[in-house]
Amino acid sequence: MERPRRGWEIPGDHVVCMYKIIVTPNASVRGVASKVIRYASIGEKEARQKQEYERFNAEIISWYETSKRVGLVMISYPPEMFDAKYGGIASLLSVIAGWNVSMNEILRVKLLDVFLPEKITKEFEGPRWSPDKIRRKLRTGGEQNCFLRVPIYPRLAYPEDYEHRIKCLLKKAPEIAPDIIADSELLFNHEFCSIDKRIDIMSKFNKHVESMMDAKERVETKTGCKTLFFINVSGKPSYTLEKTEAVKEAGLDGITLNVLTTGFSLLEDLRSKFKNLIIYARANAHALLTRGNSVGISFDVLAKLFKIAGADIIYTGAPCGSLDRVKPLDDHVADIRHRNTIVRNPIYNIEPALPSISGGVHLGNLQVNILLAGVPLQITVGDGIYNFPWARNNLDRIADVIRLFKKAIYIITQRKENMWDDHEFRELRHKKCRTYFMEEGKCVDPTDKEIKDVLRRWVYPEFRDVLEKWERGK
Structure with missing residues (x-):
């Protein structure tokens, strides 16, 4: 039928x-x-x-x-x-x-x-920060349309670990740094790492990045300049409104909100009161509503409601990752593509928002995720950075791993080239980090029976040349 x-x-x-x-x-x-x-x-x-x-x-x-x-x-x-x-x-x-x-x-x-x-x-605010506005806020050169978000791990961190990880992430800033550094969605106002302490830490680093940019006369680079800082303000309504005001006063850039656990009305209220803050809508607990084939609410509906309620960045799921795949790969990718279209396209007066993928994204499947998710896009990478061989036992090398991700994103999305044709990535895959990439699921093969037809059917038109070069290179 x-x-x-x-x-x-x-x-x-x-x-x-x-x-x-x-x-x-x-x-x-x-x-x-x-x-x-x-x-x-x-x-x-x-x-x-x-x-x-x-x-x-x-x-x-x-x-x-x-x-x-x-x-x-x-x-x-x-x-x-x-x-x-x-x-x-x-x-x-x-x-x-x-x-x-x-x-x-x-x-x-x-x-x-x-x-x-x-x-x-027309009765809803909708997003205030379109992908174009986010790019301008990052002050990047060229046409960057794929942004790297790195959460702070461990998810439940003590203040000293929290601060040290931000310091490591920004070691080579502003030339090499994540586009967005964010709280974990599991950090609320715990006694061991209060939200006020986290706001103070992020505010300090935000001012540090700004001062470095001013010293360099805001030099524009291929990897971006400004890093945006997000705090998780999820909680009771009075608490969330109070702490969002604190985020604004501290000069930070955005907030993370677990919409399904805090409520759509709170998201609408935040949007109307804090127009200068970027809002990232998390979908924690969505599986309880969306997984059933015949029970609940589809993720498409949730994404649409997040958007009209005012979210600027919306989690939509990764095509090839470790979360939310309960269907055959072809159907899973088709659903994500449709969901991303909902998020990216205007709905009458409602402006475009930015889709976000996360969950099991790493260097080995980064290219296939971009080809199937399209751009503009936010990519959240946690374990893929912290557990990369260089950084696993040496946090001081996290900035080097970030450089790899930013370089790969630039090659794929702006140069429209196959990242594995680059000498550095070939060396990593076949020599320097060969064991890591040989682990199950660590590197997607475009000629693999399961992925081949899906890639050819669902690759975005602007990335068809990348896919052809990837297949030839393989």
Whole structure:
């Protein structure tokens, strides 16, 4: 059966949702869908008795059964049902994923997609920092469109370790440094490493980088100049607002927020109050909602809601990594490509945001991830840097590993060349770090049976030459 066409803009002013519904043995998909739209209104009995309330009635615009008791249903909700201006995402989800999809006749239900009209999106702030604005803030030369984010490891670090790792990451700054240095999402306001202490440490290094740039008259290099500093402010609303204000006062660049554990409304509030800060939306706990084939909310919907709520950088998953792959590789890459399109493209008044990949990204699979995820892109690398042979037992060499990643990103995304044709990377792979790259999963082979067809089908057009050179080089 043909897969329903999915998009991110629709004509008209209705919110349209696509559901996958599995009903109980004595129910029908069509009958249950009819109840869903009645229950989503002011009430079944009241809707029949009061004609003036017809404008609140939802409608079934298409449905079909994929098998017995299993169906796909598209429901159109009139904009009058939502209070997007004051209720925000909470109002939206209360209608499209509320008690109307909790009735007994529904055995399982999953919200696959939501199509938002301009009448709704105009009530949301959306991202304030597009990929172009982030690039300008980094003060990079050329057309850099792939940014390296390095979290501070260990994830639960004592202040002295926290400070030492930032110092090592910035050892060769500003010429060679991560584009973004960020807190771990596991660090909150622990007694052993409080957020105030972390803000002070990052503020000190931020001023140090700024002073070095001023001394060099802000020299533009291929690897970037300014490093952006992000603090994890996730927590209770009052705490998050207070600490975000502290981040702003310290002159830092952005914040990390675990949106699903802190709430969409908090993200919307932060966006409206702190327009000068870049917001990175983490999706911690998303697997509990998105992994089920017939239960929960799809990651596409979450990405769209993160974006309209105001996130500038949004986690979307890595094509070839260690997280979130529960489907065959071809389907997994197709989903990520569609999700990245949602994040990158404007939705009426909502500006583009920056997709972020993370989880098991290292030098051996960096190229395939870029070819399949496309650009602009943020790449988060943790273990891939800290556990590289040079840095594993010598933190002072982390800056050298960062240089390798920045060089590889530059070769792939700006020169449009195969990184493995470069002499230094060939030496690393076949001689200097041969054992490391021979470990299982450490180096992707473009002629491998599983990856070959996926690469040829899903590689972004601007990287087709890179793929051809890679295959020839292999």
